[in-house]
Amino acid sequence: MTGSIKFADDLTPAGTLHGALVRLPVARARLISTDATEALSTAGVVRVFTASDFGDAGPPRFGPVVRDQPVLAFRETRYYGEPVALVVAETRDAAVAGAARFRVDFESLPGWHTVEGAAAADPLHTDDYPHLAHDDGPNVMGRWDFGWGDLAEAEATSALVLDNRYEAPFAHHFAIETYSAVAIPEAHGVTVRDTVQHPFQLRRVIADMLELPASSVRVRATPMGGSFGGKGYAKLGPVVAVFSRLLGRPLKITLSGEESFLTGQREACEVRIRTGFDANGRLTFQELHADFLVGAYADISTRVVSKSGLHACGPYRTPAAKVVARGLYTTTPPTTAFRGFGAGHLVFAVEGQMDEAASRLGIDPVELRLRNMKERGEPTVAGETPVDGDWPELVRMAATAMDWHVPVAPGRGRGLAFGMKSCVPATTSQATVRMAADGSVCALVGTSEMGQGAVMTYAALVADWLGLARDQVIVQMADTAVVPFDALTASSRSLVHMGRALQDAVGNLSDAVREHAADLGGVAATDVSIVDGVVKAGEWRGTYQDVMSATFGPGSGELQGRGQFRMLPDANHVLGGPTPFFEAVVTAVELSIDAETGLLDVHRVVHVTDAGRIINRTRAIGLDEGGVVMGMGLALSEQLVYREGALLNGSSLDYRIPSIVDIPRESVSLFQENGDGPGPQGSKGLAEGGILAVAPALAAAVQHATGARIRELPITAERIWAEMQDIAAAERSEAVQ
Structure with missing residues (x-):
């Protein structure tokens, strides 16, 4: 508020040049030729770079897992808005003006942003280009399989089998601060000031890309005006590092808000899930096939997909399970870490199945969860940390605080969901x-x-x-x-x-x-x-x-x-080692829905977190409330809309995040404090937990209020209204019969 914090865009070392990236507004394109004549004639422009400046080998590439993303598009663009040139000028305005005058001759190629599109399309990456691949299909980045027990035998003993599909769209991190970085070439290497969460990771990526000793690369992370995972892994740092060394002068690039939409996003996901229960409501099996749409380059998606798949069955005892988690390339910006790290997609599906089973079996949703919930010390999945908290008590705390067994007023509904994720291991x-x-x-x-x-x-x-x-x-x-x-x-x-x-x-x-x-x-x-x-x-x-x-x-x-x-690594573990702790949360909501329009109003949210021990209660509540509101945005309104691979709503005016009128009328944050975490005073981490279970809790409350079951996010008024009309039509038809 005072302006005393210096963010990345506040830093302009003496002699700094400014860069602006040239982007093509198409899903995918084959580059034919470029013309920098008009750009270079723009007042203040000093240099224009394209991939041709690097010869037949193409420009340097970077990435946290595989070096697959070029600093400028090479031969073709692979996603909507991928940079094809960099215009460098004495001022930012001059660089932007020059970029607008850069000419590109290209052939537009088909793009895709769905599971079906990825399966039907030609390969995005070919063998002569470094990339991750799996033999499951031409655009499969990777596949991870998990499972145990006899699925066929378990299904044979099931009294109820639910077979459904759950979907979530691409989403944007929407940090208030956009991406910004400045690099200063040094005699021995380069110094980078970047709005980045992981400075040592960025140092490794830049050193690998430039083939420099790590000690020759200095990264100074600036305070960030929000990130939510979007600034975790290399984005602008490698770009300014490469070109500042070529220029011999400091180089700064600050993206606009619209450009930030083209730089990193949360993956879309489609989950096909079959769940079995016996007559008493106990799980007999879970079978999940999760397809994550990860964009054009790998970024950190291998970890997102594999980690989500490992814990897909959630906190419940599951005698038999089969999980297939895949990452699919799409002609959309590379997806990256996002608050919750993919876990929310699987939580939405598993918790949705629990609520539908409760309805079909005539069992209270809280009771159904308690019958299946693992207790402290029980194994989670093979090789993982056992349950490290009192998870059933989290459910009871949330139900009590929400007055679960008190009847709701007419037109209102309540919902409750459990969310969990593991912490990064072996670090x-x-x-x-x-x-x-x-x-x-x-x-x-x-x-x-x-x-x-x-x-x-x-x-x-x-x-x-x-x-x-x-x-x-x-x-x-x-x-x-x-x-x-x-x-x-x-x-x-x-x-x-x-x-x-x-x-x-x-x-x-x-x-x-x-x-x-x-x-x-x-x-x-x-x-x-x-x-x-x-x-x-x-x-x-x-x-x-x-x-x-x-x-x-x-x-x-x-x-x-x-x-x-x-934490020591374990080479036999799919993630490199067992988690040091689990984040476990329960979210309960009460809402009302306007029968005429489908609009919902969230009256109350109760969020309960296994915190181990609270160090700073005010900050803990703030993290929880922030996570809940962010989760509401993803559940009720947020989505990146693509048509034929082109992004239609990549701006702050068109992308719908929650405003003050959308937040819950009442928000209650509760913490379970058993002092059983590995942190100081028995603490556990809780920054991501607020987001995990909001969507399934809201979906459950909508079902309770209207009978409508929404399995595709966001849960918009239009979707609720359409489902309510279908229910009413079915009831009229039944009455006539």
């Missing part, structure tokens, strides 16, 4: 804490700040552990040349992993203080106590500043503590 976080001569402390961490409050949380934890006032602790974040390594700021892992690394570092620093105080007091280090920032060694007593002054001299010296939290 490392390292931290350093430095105590200055005056006893103040600087904590150095690789976490990026994007509004989740990591700076304040880490400062508060370190201050509490050392017994310092909070203004005596500062936090330095996300500079690969300064802070120790951190794998990523994602998957709700930062409080657990970096919190534990900081705790280890503070313990290491405290040991160093004890050793020096022991010399001052003439006692063993084990006999030195530190309580509320007061150090006592025998008869000697003093503050941290007193220890530093007595050890190094007034105003001199420094002590450091180093810490680490590491």
Whole structure:
């Protein structure tokens, strides 16, 4: 609010040139020729780059899993809006003006954005181009199969088998801050300032692309004006790194809001699911086929698809299961990490089946879930962490807070759903804490700040552990040349992993203080106590500043503590290792629906999270409420609309996120605190959980209020109204008969 935070677009080093990307408004195109004459004649334009500047090998490519995405389109564009040229100028306005005058001769090629389209189309990628592929089909990026038990035998014993399809569209992250990055060429390499969640990941990607030692690439992540996963993996950083080195000057690119729609998005997904139950409502089997539409390049989709497939059966005991999860290439912008990391698609399908089964079997939806819910210590899937919380109690807490067994008013409905996802496994976080001569402390961490409050949380934890006032602790974040390594700021892992690394570092620093105080007091280090920032060694007593002054001299010296939290990899695990914890949530909603229009009004949302232990309650509630509202947007209105591969609503005017009139009239956030998490004070991560179960809870409430079952997102008034008309027509027909 004060403008004191410097975001990426606020940074313009001396001598900076500005870049604008030239894009084609077609789904796919074969490039015939380009003409930069008019662009170069634009006042202020200094250079124009195309793929031809890199010879027959084409421009450098980047990607977190496979280096498949070129910094500029090579020979053809593979998605709507893929950049074909970069116009460089002395000002941003001049670069944009020059880009508008760049001419491209191209042949438009067919595009696709559906499962059926991907299956019927020619291969998007050919063998002479680096890409991931699977023999399931010409546009299959990858396939992951999971399963156990005898499916045929389980089906034979089922009293009820439900066979349905659930769909969710492409969606946009819609961070307020657009993508922005600036690169500064150095004698030994390059420095990149980027709005990025994972600076060390970006450093690796750029170093690999440029064939430089990692130590020659410096990434300084700026605070972010929102991300939700969209700024996790490399987007603009590699582009500015390549061209700044060619120019020999700093280069900055800031995308418009419309361009951000063409840079990263959430995958669309189609889930075909068959679910069996016995007469008592207990699951007999689950069979899921999930097709994720991942865009033109792999990005991080291999992890999204495989991780979602592994835990597709959710929190329920399932004697027999078969899961097939595939990623399919489409001529749409590459999909990337998105809050929930794909888990919401499978939650929507599995929870929808639970509600339909409850209706068909005449069992209360809460009771049906409790009959099938796994309890603490039960296995999840082979090789994974067992259930690490009291999941049935989460359901009971939500039902109680929602007054589940109190009849609803006419025209209203209630719904409840369970959501879960695993945390990224086998990662490392390292931290350093430095105590200055005056006893103040600087904590150095690789976490990026994007509004989740990591700076304040880490400062508060370190201050509490050392017994310092909070203004005596500062936090330095996300500079690969300064802070120790951190794998990523994602998957709700930062409080657990970096919190534990900081705790280890503070313990290491405290040991160093004890050793020096022991010399001052003439006692063993084990006999030195530190309580509320007061150090006592025998008869000697003093503050941290007193220890530093007595050890190094007034105003001199420094002590450091180093810490680490590491989860070991497992080569036999599909994800590289078991999860350190599960995010488990229950969302319950009460809503009303206008019978004339299908418009719904959400009166109340109750959201219950297994938090392990809450560190900052205000921030925890904020994360939950933000997740719930974002989940409502995805459930009720948000969708990227494509026609023949062309994006029709890629702007803030046309893409419908929730506004103040759409939020719940009442929102209640509750937390289960059993102190059973691996983080500080027994905490678990919770930043993604708010989004997981909102859509199925809303769908269940719509069904309760109207009888209409919506299996395709978003749940629009039009869809509700159409279903209500079909129900009314069926009732009239039955009455006539």
